[in-house]
Amino acid sequence: MQLLIDVGNTAVKLALARNDYVTLIDDISIPWNDISEVLVAQVGKSDALTPYIDKAQVLGIPVVQAYVTQTLNELRCAYAHYHNLGIDRWLTVVACHYLYPKQNCVIVDSGTATKVDILTAKGEHLGGWILPGLDMMVDSLVNNTQKVFSDEQSLFTKALGKNTPNAVKNGALVATLGAIYAGMQSFECETSALKVICAGGYGEFISQQLMCESQYNDILVLQGLLFWRKNIQI
Numbered sequence: 132m133q134l135l136i137d138v139g140n141t142a143v144k145l146a147l148a149r150n151d152y153v154t155l156i157d158d159i160s161i162p163w164n165d166i167s168e169v170l171v172a173q174v175g176k177s178d179a180l181t182p183y184i185d186k187a188q189v190l191g192i193p194v195v196q197a198y199v200t201q202t203l204n205e206l207r208c209a210y211a212h213y214h215n216l217g218i219d220r221w222l223t224v225v226a227c228h229y230l231y232p233k234q235n236c237v238i239v240d241s242g243t244a245t246k247v248d249i250l251t252a253k254g255e256h257l258g259g260w261i262l263p264g265l266d267m268m269v270d271s272l273v274n275n276t277q278k279v280f281s282d283e284q285s286l287f288t289k290a291l292g293k294n295t296p297n298a299v300k301n302g303a304l305v306a307t308l309g310a311i312y313a314g315m316q317s318f319e320c321e322t323s324a325l326k327v328i329c330a331g332g333y334g335e336f337i338s339q340q341l342m343c344e345s346q347y348n349d350i351l352v353l354q355g356l357l358f359w360r361k362n363i364q365i
Contacts, residue, residue, distance in 0.1 A: 133360075134166045134187075135353045138173040138180050139219070140243040141332070146353045153353050169194045172356045174219045197222060197359050204362055209258040220246050222355030223330060224256050226348075229358045231326045237314045240351070242331035243267060245307055247314045257317065260310055265333055268303040289340060308340060315343070 135153065137144040145161065146153045148170075169187045171194060173180055187194050199213050199221045206228045210216045219240065227236040227250055236250040241264060248259035263271055269281050278295075285296040289305055292298025315325055329338040330351035338347040348354070 132162070132165045132167060133357070134161060134169045134183075134192075135356050136169065136171045136173075136180065136183055137219075137352045137356070138171065138175040138177075140175045143175070143179050144350075144353065146350060148357050151357065153350050153357060155350060155353075163190055163192075166190075166192050168192065168360075170356050170360050171196045172218050172222055172352055174217055195360065197356055200363070203228075203359065205254040207255055209256045217246070219352055220248055220259065222352045222359060223328075224248055224250050224355070225359050225362075226351050226355030227326070227328055228254055230354065231328075234326050235318050235324060236326045236328060237311060237318075238351075239311055239314075239327070239329045239334065239337060240331045241265070241307065241329065241333040241337050245310070245331075245333070245337075247310050249314050249317055251318075259314070262307065262310060263303075265300075265303045265307060268306065269299055272299055272303075287336070287340075304340065307337065311337070311341065 133148040135146040135148055146155050163186060169192055173196065184194055197218050199208060199216045199218055201208055201213050203225060208216060223238045223240050227238050233252045235252050238248040238250060240246045243264050245262050245264050246259060249257040251257060265287060272279055273281050279299060280295055281299045282296045285300050287300045287304040290301055292301045318325060327343060327345035329345055329347050335347045338345045
């Protein structure tokens with residue numbers, strides 16, 4: 132049994148992998164005596180990971196930290212300097228390549244930041260965009276302007292804003308959706324021929340706002356981590 136750890140910018144997500152099946156767990160439910168390997172995907176602070184690494188070392192459990200490679204079997208990274216690609220982005224690409232074989236994918240991972248990545252049916256990662264997440268976009272605008280403000284009560288919607296908080300929050304959402312639609316337009320094919328996969332803390336919400344069919348996957352990075360481990364040569 133493998134313990135999967137996704138260290139994000141704001142949270143740590145844990146899961147167990149049994150026979151290729153990934154199940155989310157909480158911190159107190161880790162069956163340490165049954166763990167054969169710890170797999171780590173880290174973009175957040177290392178101190179969030181330290182307790183798990185320390186425990187694994189005490190028990191003699193090997194720890195494998197995921198990293199980006201130029202290729203993974205037939206999958207190819209768009210970055211010439213592939214070490215600069217965030218491991219969370221790479222693992223979402225890896226996951227979609229194996230979950231949706233031979234399909235064009237627009238991958239949206241929306242949390243602290245929103246990442247949009249483009250993957251072709253042939254396994255070519257074409258690149259993507261990074262933009263502030265919804266909350267960061269609002270905070271950045273409010274903190275760097277004189278008379279723009281927001282509030283806790285207003286929701287993110289696609290409507291035209293008729294007061295300042297609505298205009299700010301709705302602008303953030305529309306900008307995010309616009310990036311996704313631009314990613315979709317990078318493919319010269321019908322929308323029905325695309326897979327749009329949403330992940331991250333805002334992933335389910337973003338999926339609900341899109342004017343196209345999409346799927347929400349709350350364990351996409353963890354699934355990518357498992358697929359990566361099965362296909363990487365260490």
